[in-house]
Structure formats: structure tokens, C-alpha cells
Amino acid sequence: MTTSDRRPVLLDFEKPLVELEARITQIRELAEENDVDVSEQIWKLEERAAQLRQEIFHSLTPAQQLQVARHPRRPSTLDYIQAISDDWLELHGDRTTGMDDPAIVGGVARLAGRPVMMLGQQKGRDTKDNITRNFGMAHPGGYRKAMRLMEHANRFGMPILTFIDTPAAYPGVEAERLGQGEAIAYNLREMFRLEVPIICTVIGEGGSGGALGIGVGDRLMMFEHSVYCVAPPEACAAIIWRDASKAPQAAEALKLTATDLKHLDIIDQVIPEPLGGAHAHPVKAAESLKQVLLENLSELLQMTHQQRRELRYQKFRNIGVFMEMSA
Amino acid sequence: MSLFDWFANRRKSGPISKERQEREIADGLWSKCPSCSVMAYTKDLQANQMVCLECGHHIRIYSNERVQQLVDAGTWKPLDENLRPMDPLKFRDRKSYADRLREMQDKTGLVDAVLTGIGQLEGLPIALGVMDFRFMGGSMGSVVGEKLTRLIERATRERLPVIIVCASGGARMQEGLLSLMQMAKISGALERHREAKLLYVPVLTHPTTGGVIASFAMLGDIILAEPQATVGFAGRRVVEQTLREKLPDDFQTSEYMLKHGFVDAVIPRPQLKKTLAQLIQLHQPYNHAPSHFVHVPDALPLQTMSPD
Numbered sequence: 001m002t003t004s005d006r007r008p009v010l011l012d013f014e015k016p017l018v019e020l021e022a023r024i025t026q027i028r029e030l031a032e033e034n035d036v037d038v039s040e041q042i043w044k045l046e047e048r049a050a051q052l053r054q055e056i057f058h059s060l061t062p063a064q065q066l067q068v069a070r071h072p073r074r075p076s077t078l079d080y081i082q083a084i085s086d087d088w089l090e091l092h093g094d095r096t097t098g099m100d101d102p103a104i105v106g107g108v109a110r111l112a113g114r115p116v117m118m119l120g121q122q123k124g125r126d127t128k129d130n131i132t133r134n135f136g137m138a139h140p141g142g143y144r145k146a147m148r149l150m151e152h153a154n155r156f157g158m159p160i161l162t163f164i165d166t167p168a169a170y171p172g173v174e175a176e177r178l179g180q181g182e183a184i185a186y187n188l189r190e191m192f193r194l195e196v197p198i199i200c201t202v203i204g205e206g207g208s209g210g211a212l213g214i215g216v217g218d219r220l221m222m223f224e225h226s227v228y229c230v231a232p233p234e235a236c237a238a239i240i241w242r243d244a245s246k247a248p249q250a251a252e253a254l255k256l257t258a259t260d261l262k263h264l265d266i267i268d269q270v271i272p273e274p275l276g277g278a279h280a281h282p283v284k285a286a287e288s289l290k291q292v293l294l295e296n297l298s299e300l301l302q303m304t305h306q307q308r309r310e311l312r313y314q315k316f317r318n319i320g321v322f323m324e325m326s327a
Numbered sequence: 328m329s330l331f332d333w334f335a336n337r338r339k340s341g342p343i344s345k346e347r348q349e350r351e352i353a354d355g356l357w358s359k360c361p362s363c364s365v366m367a368y369t370k371d372l373q374a375n376q377m378v379c380l381e382c383g384h385h386i387r388i389y390s391n392e393r394v395q396q397l398v399d400a401g402t403w404k405p406l407d408e409n410l411r412p413m414d415p416l417k418f419r420d421r422k423s424y425a426d427r428l429r430e431m432q433d434k435t436g437l438v439d440a441v442l443t444g445i446g447q448l449e450g451l452p453i454a455l456g457v458m459d460f461r462f463m464g465g466s467m468g469s470v471v472g473e474k475l476t477r478l479i480e481r482a483t484r485e486r487l488p489v490i491i492v493c494a495s496g497g498a499r500m501q502e503g504l505l506s507l508m509q510m511a512k513i514s515g516a517l518e519r520h521r522e523a524k525l526l527y528v529p530v531l532t533h534p535t536t537g538g539v540i541a542s543f544a545m546l547g548d549i550i551l552a553e554p555q556a557t558v559g560f561a562g563r564r565v566v567e568q569t570l571r572e573k574l575p576d577d578f579q580t581s582e583y584m585l586k587h588g589f590v591d592a593v594i595p596r597p598q599l600k601k602t603l604a605q606l607i608q609l610h611q612p613y614n615h616a617p618s619h620f621v622h623v624p625d626a627l628p629l630q631t632m633s634p635d
Contacts, residue, residue, distance in 0.1 A: 169541075169560070169561075171560065171561030171562075171565045171566050172561075172566060172570060173566060173570065173574065173578070175560070175561075176559055176560060176561070176566065176578070176579060177587055179545075179587070179588075179589050180541070180560040180561070181540035181541045181544070181545050181559070181560040181589075182545040182589055184541040184542075184560075185514065185540070185541050185542050185543070185544070185545035185546050186545070186546070188510060188511050188514035188515075188541075188542055188546075189514040189515070189517055189518045189521070189546055190518075192514065192515040192518040192519075193518055193522075208498075208507060208538070209507070209510065209537075209538055209541040209542075209560075212507055212508075212510060212511060213541075215511075216511050216514075216515075228504055229503065229504060229507075230498050230499075230500060230502075230503050230504055230506050230507040230538075231498070231500060235565070236500050239500060240420045240500055240501075241420055241421070249420075253416065253418050253419060253420065253503075254416070254500070254503045254504075255416045255503050255504070256503070256504070261504060264415065264504070264505065266504055266505070266508060312515075313515050313519075316508060316511045316512045316515050317476065317512060317515065317516075319505060319508040319509070319511075319512060320469035320470075320472050320473050320505055320508070320509060320512065321413050321415035321469050321502070321505060322410050322411060322412060322413055322469045322470045322473055323410070323411040323412075323413050324409055324410055324411075325409040325410075325411060326409070
């Protein structure tokens with residue numbers, strides 16, 4: 001799951017921290033070579049580094065959050081599935097369009113012994129991988145595969161866990177011809193009908209209808225540094241400012257961070273990430289995910305399927321901010 | 328009157344006559360088709376429901392005109408007119424969203440981008456929602472979501488068919504994720520309406536794109552569209568930019584959607600009301616032995632036709 005053999009990917013705001021850490025290593029090496037005891041100084045410097053990390057990650061701007069959410073080393077759907085479950089078997093195909101969409105993966109597994117259906121958008125690790133995965137942007141076939149797997153789970157009483165990580169549904173001629181709008185719309189309606197528990201978690205980037213197409217659940221979770229927005233900030237900037245380079249302003253205005261969305265009562269829970277982001281300690285991030293999923297699942301499993309469907313309906317029914325004038 | 332006075336009077340009356348001239352144009356006795364540029368007498372155009380008599384172009388109409396065209400006179404009962412949009416994100420681009428809303432409301436006389444209500448269509452009770460492209464591109468925010476959801480919920484309770492005339496660029500950016508979630512909210516209400524075995528017919532008009540096409544516009548039991556309307560998920564420019572290639576001319580039109588199986592029929596505006604009435608009647612519970620199935624002996628007309 002870790003990719004320590006590869007060169008780390010640095011975000012701009014991480015630079016002072018990484019420089020400090022490099023210097024600590026340098027001093028330690030020098031001290032060892034010359035047989036000088038500097039452990040106290042090193043201890044101080046390390047404390048400073050930890051403090052700096054905390055400062056940086058506790059005051060990320062929305063644009064920086066977006067960078068963390070899109071970090072190429074950030075754990076992906078398959079990373080999390082493999083880290084939290086046993087007996088995972090990936091299933092393929094939507095049985096209609098005659099192809100398998102690699103941008104959405106799904107399959108059966110055991111979570112703490114219980115059979116579950118897990119699915120989500122899959123981004124690639126590098127350029128080659130990303131081209132195969134289409135940067136996590138699904139075609140209609142991807143959404144239909146997801147629906148086929150969810151129907152399957154519903155028949156066999158398996159809870160559904162979805163993982164959201166996509167900039168958007170793919171905009172292309174082929175996607176339009178095969179009915180991108182219809183595929184997403186169908187999922188939105190049918191997910192309200194399913195009787196098994198559904199928990200949706202935004203693990204990285206939740207972008208527009210492409211995210212919502214697997215995002216109707218009893219519980220909606222977000223990782224601390226993930227984002228969820230109505231349109232990718234670049235697209236929003238192009239629409240509203242008519243200038244895609246205004247993306248940082250758009251990220252600010254859209255209120256796309258987990259904290260903001262919790263305040264707006266759209267999401268139910270924020271899953272804390274290890275300091276430095278999920279990409280810094282993927283195993284720790286997977287552990288907190290598993291714990292949160294299990295807690296919520298046990299609550300949902302105590303309800304009847306009618307109660308869960310009502311809960312899901314009311315959850316979305318109550319989203320919206322407007323004023324009702326007295327007549 | 329001296330020549331001087333005459334000039335002074337003329338100067339005074341000048342602007343008035345100019346104003347009168349302008350009003351005559353604004354009255355719109357004649358209208359120009361935006362597609363073929365042919366001038367038509369506005370009353371003729373209105374009688375043809377704003378469809379160009381020359382080229383058949385469907386000129387954009389406002390939500391109130393659409394209600395008049397579809398609902399029987401005197402039966403329209405608007406719902407939830409007291410809902411007003413707010414600015415929950417304190418969204419600001421070149422202008423604040425709050426200011427933008429106020430300007431739009433002043434300019435259009437609408438409070439948001441949808442009208443909803445109950446009425447009769449050729450005597451058949453219906454729940455009708457009509458989106459209005461004038462109001463921020465018909466974009467869907469909390470008010471649009473709430474009004475349509477309430478309409479559908481009421482239709483489910485009162486066992487009414489739902490018709491939604493769509494015209495929208497998609498979700499409203501200025502309300503952020505709240506807008507996106509309206510897609511799910513409306514779809515959830517439609518799921519219950521569907522479960523009650525009731526009929527829902529969306530009518531796709533120019534343009535129906537983005538979050539609207541990816542939710543209630545594509546969830547109809549039967550989906551109708553107006554000719555030549557832009558209907559698609561991603562905007563044409565977005566697709567062109569992504570692929571850097573020229574797109575087919577009919578790409579993302581009603582006709583394209585018909586050809587690819589996502590729309591049941593493309594219906595010209597003057598036939599829309601009749602078609603909707605026909606569909607609703609065909610989906611009413613079948614009543615055994617209705618009057619027109621009573622056998623009429625065919626001897627009678629023959630007798631009357633026989634020459635004296």
C-alpha cells in the first residue's frame with residue numbers, strides 16, 4: 001500500500017516542513033560521522049517539525065485541501081478495500097454496454113466477518129495507470145455496473161459501502177451517446193429503493209453528479225482532507241468567472257471542505273486523517289475508516305429496512321436552505 | 328406662434344414622440360424569428376404558441392406562458408409561491424449571490440427558476456412544474472429542489488400524474504453542494520411517486536443539461552422533448568474542449584436523444600397539450616364497458632342515408 005520506493009510528491013505548502021526534516025537527517029548523519037552527541041538538539045528540532053506539520057495541516061485553505069484530496073499518493077478505493085476487508089473478489093461488467101468500465105471498481109468481500117458489497121471510483125497512481133482508469137471519470141457503463149452490483153447486494157442482504165473519488169462523470173461523445181445523464185439519474189432514484197444499509201464515503205475528491213451517482217446512502221462520510229463539490233472548481237471558475245485560473249477563488253467560494261459541509265448538515269461525519277494527510281500514513285487512515293464504517297453499520301443493522309429507507313429519504317429531503325414567507 | 332416658439336415646442340415634444348416610437352416597437356406588433364429572421368405578426372405567432380410559421384423554430388417562452396398553454400383556463404392553482412432563495416454560502420464572484428438574486432427577481436418578476444401548481448389539462452387533473460430559463464439559466468438551487476419535491480409529494484398523496492417542463496443549465500453553482508443534493512432529493516420523491524404506480528412525464532425543452540438531465544429529466548416513465556432543443560449531460564463546449572474534435576451537428580439535440588433511445592417522442596409545441604392528455608388518459612385505470620364500446624347497430628345510419 002505504501003509507495004516509499006518512489007520519489008515523494010511534494011505540495012507547495014509542505015516544502016518548509018520537508019526542508020526542515022531533511023536538515024534534521026543531515027545533522028544526525030553529521031553527528032554520527034563525527035561522534036558528537038546532538039540528541040537534545042535533534043529532539044528539539046523534531047518537536048518543531050511536528051508542530052509545523054500540525055500548523056500546516058490545521059490551517060489548510062480550501063485550495064490546499066483540494067491539492068491534498070487530489071494527491072497522487074492518496075490511498076485509492078482499491079487501497080482501502082484491500083486494507084479493511086478479507087476475501088475480496090472484484091466483479092466486472094454492467095451486462096449491457098458490452099464493456100467493463102475500469103473507472104469504477106466493485107466486488108464482494110468480508111468486513112469484520114460480514115459479507116458486504118464494496119465499490120467506488122478508482123483513480124490511477126501514475127500517468128499510465130490514470131489513462132487506463134480514465135482519471136477516475138466513469139462512463140455510463142461504470143454507473144450501470146455499480147447499480148448492477150448494488151441490486152445484487154440488495155438481493156443477498158449485503159450492506160453496500162461506496163467510496164467516492166472522482167473529479168466528475170466523463171464528458172465525451174461516447175458517454176453522451178450511451179446516456180450519461182440517464183445512467184446517473186437512474187442510480188439516484190434506485191438507491192432510494194434499496195433495502196440494505198448504504199454508507200457512502202468521500203475518500204478524495206467528490207465531483208458533481210459523477211460522485212452523487214454512487215452517493216445516495218443512509219450515511220454520508222468524508223475524510224478530513226477530502227472535498228465534495230457541485231462542479232470541479234476549475235469548471236465552476238470557467239462558468240462563473242469565465243476564467244479557469246480562478247479555481248482557488250472558486251474552491252474558497254464553493255464551501256467544499258468536510259468541515260464546511262458538516263456545518264451545512266449535508267454530511268453526517270468527518271473521518272479524521274493522520275497528521276500530514278492520509279497519504280502520509282495510509283494504514284492509519286484505513287484503520288480509522290474501518291472503525292467508523294463498523295460503528296455506523298452496527299447502528300444501521302439494528303433498524304428495519306423500512307426505517308432505513310425512511311431515514312435515507314428524510315436525510316436528503318431535509319437538505320436545502322430557503323426562506324418560507326408567511327402567507 | 329413665432330418661429331422661436333415653434334422650435335421650443337418641438338424640442339419639448341421631441342423626446343415624447345421618440346418614447347412613443349420606442350413603445351410601439353416594445354409592444355411587439357411584429358416579431359422576428361431568431362432562427363430564420365422572418366418577421367411575423369406577433370398575434371399569429373402567439374396563436375401558434377410561439378413556433379415560427381416559416382421555419383418551425385420553437386421560440387423560447389416564459390414559464391407563465393407555458394402554464395397558459397398547457398393548463399385549462401381558470402383551473403391553475405399555484406403552489407409554494409412563498410418560498411424564497413437565500414445565500415447560505417455567502418457566495419461572491421464578481422457580484423454577491425444575494426445581489427444577483429435581487430436583480431434577477433426585479434428583472435423577471437419571478438422569485439426563482441420554477442413555477443409549480445395543480446391544474447387541469449383538457450379536464451384531467453395534473454401536478455405541473457415549469458422551469459424558467461430566464462432566472463439564472465433555470466439553474467437548480469434549494470428553492471427549485473424544494474418546490475419540485477413538494478409538488479411530487481403532493482401528487483403522490485393525491486394520486487396525480489406529474490408533468491415537469493424542463494429548461495435548465497443544471498445545478499446552481501452559487502449554492503454549492505446544496506444544489507447538487509437537490510438532484511437526489513427530487514429523485515427520491517420520484518421514487519415514491521413511481522412506487523405508487525403513478526405517471527410522470529418530463530418535457531425537455533431548450534436547453535435541458537447538467538444536473539437536471541442527470542436527475543428528474545431522465546426519470547420519466549415516458550419522456551417527451553421539443554424539436555431541436557439542446558439536451559445533454561456535459562455542455563457542448565466542455566465536450567469539444569475535452570476531445571478537441573468537431574462534434575456531429577445534431578449532437579445533444581432532442582432528435583439525437585430520440586435516435587439513441589433516451590427520449591420517447593419529439594413533439595412540436597402546438598401538439599404538446601393534446602399528446603399529454605392522450606398519454607394521461609391511456610394510463611388511467613381501464614374502465615370496463617365505457618360508453619364508446621357500446622354496440623351501435625349499423626342499420627340506423629344506413630336508413631337515414633337512403634334516398635326518399
